[in-house]
Amino acid sequence: MSRPLTIGEAARASGVSAKMIRHYEALGLLPPAPRRPSGYREYDEADLHRLRFIRRARDLGFTLDGIADLLALWDDRTRASADVKALALAHVAELRRRAEAIAGMIATLERLAATCHGDDRPDCPILEDLAAGRPPPR
Amino acid sequence: MSRPLTIGEAARASGVSAKMIRHYEALGLLPPAPRRPSGYREYDEADLHRLRFIRRARDLGFTLDGIADLLALWDDRTRASADVKALALAHVAELRRRAEAIAGMIATLERLAATCHGDDRPDCPILEDLAAGRPPPR
DNA sequence: CCTTGACCTTCCCACCGTGGGAAGCCCTAC
DNA sequence: GTAGGGCTTCCCACGGTGGGAAGGTCAAGG
Incomplete structure (x- = not known):
C-alpha cells in the first residue's frame, strides 16, 4: 500500500518517458489516470506493471498497434495462449x-x-x- | 535529343513518384526544374539519371541526408573515391x-x-x- | 471550335513514435 | 513566503511518404 506516484516517478520506474505516458493514455493504451485535485496524474503498481509491459514490447519491436493487441490479450484472462x-x-x-x-x-x-x-x-x-x-x- | 518529359513521365521512368520528385526538389536534392509557360516542370535525361541515382540509394537504405552527401560527391568530379x-x-x-x-x-x-x-x-x-x-x- | 479526361499546379493534412519547448499552475523544503 | 522543480496543456519538429482538394492545361476526337 504505497503512496501513488507522480507521472515523473512512474516514468523513472518504468523506463517510459512522462511524455510517452501521456501519449499512450491519449491513444488508449493506458486507462485514464486518476487525478489529484490539482490535476496531477497518479499511478500505482498496476500502472507501473502495464508501463513496463509496454516498454518491453516496444523493445521487442512491436508497433503501438501490436502492443494494443498484446495488451488486449493480457487483459483477457481467458485468452488462448495460441492467440498470443x-x-x-x-x-x-x-x-x-x-x-x-x-x-x-x-x-x-x-x-x-x-x-x-x-x-x-x-x-x-x-x-x-x-x-x-x-x-x-x- | 528528345522532347522533355513531364513530371509524371519522369516518375514512371525513374521509379520515383511525382510527389517525391517535387519534394526532393524542395529539399534541394534536385535542381529546380525548368518550367513551361503553363508552369509544368520539364525533365531531361540528366534529370532522369539523377532521379534513378536517388531511387537506387534509397533502395540501399540511405537517408535523404546521406543521399545529399552522395550526390555532392557525384557532382564533384575531383572527389576522392576514398570519400565515397x-x-x-x-x-x-x-x-x-x-x-x-x-x-x-x-x-x-x-x-x-x-x-x-x-x-x-x-x-x-x-x-x-x-x-x-x-x-x-x- | 469545344468538350472530355488525363495531367499538371499548389496547398494542407495524415501516418508512426518521439522529443522540444512555451505558458502557466502546483508542491515541497527552507 | 519564496525559490526550484515538477506538473499541466498545447503546438511544432523530425523522416519519408501518401491522400486529396481546388484549380489550370494539355491532347485527342467530334
Whole structure:
C-alpha cells in the first residue's frame, strides 16, 4: 500500500518517458489516470506493471498497434495462449523480412565497396553503380 | 535529343513518384526544374539519371541526408573515391547495427514462443515475460 | 471550335513514435 | 513566503511518404 506516484516517478520506474505516458493514455493504451485535485496524474503498481509491459514490447519491436493487441490479450484472462503465440510469430516474420532487406543492402554495399579502391583517385564503382540505376522494378 | 518529359513521365521512368520528385526538389536534392509557360516542370535525361541515382540509394537504405552527401560527391568530379567508400562503409555499419538489434528481438521472441504451448489454455510465457518487465536499463 | 479526361499546379493534412519547448499552475523544503 | 522543480496543456519538429482538394492545361476526337 504505497503512496501513488507522480507521472515523473512512474516514468523513472518504468523506463517510459512522462511524455510517452501521456501519449499512450491519449491513444488508449493506458486507462485514464486518476487525478489529484490539482490535476496531477497518479499511478500505482498496476500502472507501473502495464508501463513496463509496454516498454518491453516496444523493445521487442512491436508497433503501438501490436502492443494494443498484446495488451488486449493480457487483459483477457481467458485468452488462448495460441492467440498470443500467433501474434508473436507474425511479428517475428515481419522482423525477418526487415532483417532480410537490410542483409540485401549490406551485401550490395559490401560488394561495391570491395571493388572501390578507396584512394584519392576520383573514379569509384560505388557511384557508378548508383548512377547506372538499373530499370526500376516498379 | 528528345522532347522533355513531364513530371509524371519522369516518375514512371525513374521509379520515383511525382510527389517525391517535387519534394526532393524542395529539399534541394534536385535542381529546380525548368518550367513551361503553363508552369509544368520539364525533365531531361540528366534529370532522369539523377532521379534513378536517388531511387537506387534509397533502395540501399540511405537517408535523404546521406543521399545529399552522395550526390555532392557525384557532382564533384575531383572527389576522392576514398570519400565515397567511407560514406558507404559508415552506412554499412549503421545497417549492421540495425540488423543486430532486429536479430536480438527475433532471438528473444523465438525463445519465448518456443516455451509457449500455443493451445487453448490461457497461460502463456510470452505475456508473462512481457509483464515481468525486468528493471529498465535506462 | 469545344468538350472530355488525363495531367499538371499548389496547398494542407495524415501516418508512426518521439522529443522540444512555451505558458502557466502546483508542491515541497527552507 | 519564496525559490526550484515538477506538473499541466498545447503546438511544432523530425523522416519519408501518401491522400486529396481546388484549380489550370494539355491532347485527342467530334
